[in-house]
Amino acid sequence: MVTFLPARPGRLADVPSFARAIGGAESNVACALAAAGHRAKWVSRVGADGFGDHLVEAVGAYGVDVSAVRRDAARPTGIYFRTATDRATAAHEVAYYRAGSAASAMSPATVPYDSVANGRVLHLSGITAALSADCLALTRELTAPRAGRPLVSFDVNFRPGLWRDAAAGGRVLMELARGADIVFVGADEAEEAWGVSSVSAIGDALPEPELLVVKLGKGGAVVLDRRPEAAAGTEDGDGTATLVRAPRVDVVAAVGAGDAFAAGFLSGTLRGLPVRDRIRHGHLMAAATLTVPGDLGAPARTVHADRLVGLDDEAWGRLHLGPGWTGEDQEVPTP
Numbered sequence: 493m494v495t496f497l498p499a500r501p502g503r504l505a506d507v508p509s510f511a512r513a514i515g516g517a518e519s520n521v522a523c524a525l526a527a528a529g530h531r532a533k534w535v536s537r538v539g540a541d542g543f544g545d546h547l548v549e550a551v552g553a554y555g556v557d558v559s560a561v562r563r564d565a566a567r568p569t570g571i572y573f574r575t576a577t578d579r580a581t582a583a584h585e586v587a588y589y590r591a592g593s594a595a596s597a598m599s600p601a602t603v604p605y606d607s608v609a610n611g612r613v614l615h616l617s618g619i620t621a622a623l624s625a626d627c628l629a630l631t632r633e634l635t636a637p638r639a640g641r642p643l644v645s646f647d648v649n650f651r652p653g654l655w656r657d658a659a660a661g662g663r664v665l666m667e668l669a670r671g672a673d674i675v676f677v678g679a680d681e682a683e684e685a686w687g688v689s690s691v692s693a694i695g696d697a698l699p700e701p702e703l704l705v706v707k708l709g710k711g712g713a714v715v716l717d718r719r720p721e722a723a724a725g726t727e728d729g730d731g732t733a734t735l736v737r738a739p740r741v742d743v744v745a746a747v748g749a750g751d752a753f754a755a756g757f758l759s760g761t762l763r764g765l766p767v768r769d770r771i772r773h774g775h776l777m778a779a780a781t782l783t784v785p786g787d788l789g790a791p792a793r794t795v796h797a798d799r800l801v802g803l804d805d806e807a808w809g810r811l812h813l814g815p816g817w818t819g820e821d822q823e824v825p826t827p
Contacts, residue, residue, distance in 0.1 A: 493570040493590060494543045497786060499527050504585045510573060513606040514550045515787045516595075517617035517649055517751050524755035524777060526555035528791045530762055533557040535608050537594040543569035544594070553790075560607045562595035576745065576785075590623070594663045599626035600633050613758055616672070618665045622654035629697065635671035643761075646672035646701075647754050650681040662686055666697065667787045674761070675701040679708055691716070691733065703767075705757060705774075707750065713774065714736040715767050739811035748787035753778040756791075772801040772808070779812040783815045792818040807824065 495515035498507040514523075514691070522532040538544035540563040547569060552558045570590025577584045591594060598620070608614050614634060621631040646666050655661030662685035669675045675698060681688035688697055691706050697717045698704055701758050702714040718731040726732060756777025760770030776797050780789035788797055791797065800811065 493551045493572055493588075493593075493594070494547060495787060496571065496573040498574070498576050504573060504575060507575070508809060512546070512788055513786045513788075514547055515572070515748070517619050517647060518615060519547075519551050520554075520748055520751035520787055521647075521755045521758070522556045522614050523551060523554040524781075524789055524791060525759060525762075527788075528759050528777070529794060530759060531557070533608075533611060535603060536559040537562045537564050537565070537567075537598055537602065539567055539569035539594045540565045541569055543571060554807040562594075562602065564597060567592055567594040567597055569593065570595055574747065576637070584614050591719055592622075595620075596623040596627060598618065598623075598630050600630050602626075603630055605633070606712060609640075609642065610649050612762060613645055613674075615645040615647070615754070616646045616668075617756065618668065619651060619654065621664060621668060622651065622661060631668055632671075635765045637671070645674040645754070645758060646676070647750065648675065648677040648685070649750070650685040652684065658685075669698055670700045672701055674703045674705065674758075676707065676750070676757070678750070679706055682706070704759075705754075705771075707753065710738055713753070713771050715771055717767055725759075732767075734767045734771065736768055736775065739779060739808065740815055741782050742812075742814040743782045745785050746782060747788075748781045748807045750776040751787070751790065752781035763813060766801060769801050773797060776800060778812075779813045780818050783813065783817060790818055 493516050495513045496510035499509040499511050500507060522534040526532040534551055538547050538561060544563060548558050548561055570593035572588045573585060575585045597686045616631055616634060635646065646669055648669055650665055652658040665685055667819050679689045682694045686697055688694055691714045695704060702719045706714045712735060714733055714735045716733050722731045753774040756774035759771045760773040760801050760820060777791055780791045782790060
């Protein structure tokens with residue numbers, strides 16, 4: 493979607509002007525991965541309109557392959573407006589204009605499996621599944637067992653307002669998550685969607701994913717690693733749990749941080765890094781977005797991020813990141 497960011501804090505009714513940007517869970521992840529030096533491809537549908545032109549050009553400018561994005565002459569590009577406040581606060585407002593949008597018409601018929609099957613990782617989101625029955629059918633097809641499929645990554649992204657029946661939406665997202673290889677879910681959204689919030693309870697509810705990433709907000713993130721090599725090294729054969737605290741961050745805007753975290757973790761996955769380092773890269777990518785106003789922040793250079801990821805636990809715990817920390821001329825001093 494095209495995102496309109498407020499010129500100043502306040503109610504939508506009081507904001508006089510908005511700056512145009514891009515937004516959307518999967519496209520955010522694709523842009524962040526491309527900016528970090530990976531090959532990324534965005535598969536979607538946009539309207540044959542000016543907003544569609546802007547989205548394709550803006551996402552492509554990050555280095556993302558947009559050759560599989562289709563234009564829909566009958567449906568518009570989705571847009572939304574939001575306030576400057578944190579999504580978790582009661583003052584936060586979002587106005588979506590995407591009912592009947594081009595993206596909501598995605599389906600197994602309009603998105604051929606071949607267009608998404610040639611990557612190492614296929615990243616999906618529960619937001620897409622909520623857009624329409626056709627989008628849900630597509631997401632179900634892509635998370636279904638299939639020989640030779642890419643590593644399937646699924647961000648639950650439970651948004652109750654997108655579902656006519658929030659409880660039914662939670663059950664659908666549980667089904668989809670159980671078909672993925674890597675799952676990202678916040679403890680707070682697991683509580684809202686499934687009535688469970690502890691890491692162990694979420695793990696019990698989702699036994700299938702090899703890597704289950706439970707986000708704890710400022711508390712960091714825990715990864716339950718059930719891959720065969722991890723399970724073989726434990727007494728009970730259930731795998732390992734790795735907790736990494738998030739660094740202290742001076743937050744400018746919280747929107748997009750979850751997508752950025754997923755991109756950082758997937759970047760580490762593509763590089764074959766240990767789980768602890770994947771989580772730390774997730775935190776650093778999230779910090780790059782938290783310290784800018786929009787949904788996307790320029791990631792730190794790989795050599796810069798790797799230096800911070802390599803800190804010992806004590807130094808990592810003292811890390812403090814503020815606006816501008818990813819700049820070429822602004823190295824973060826080692827604590």
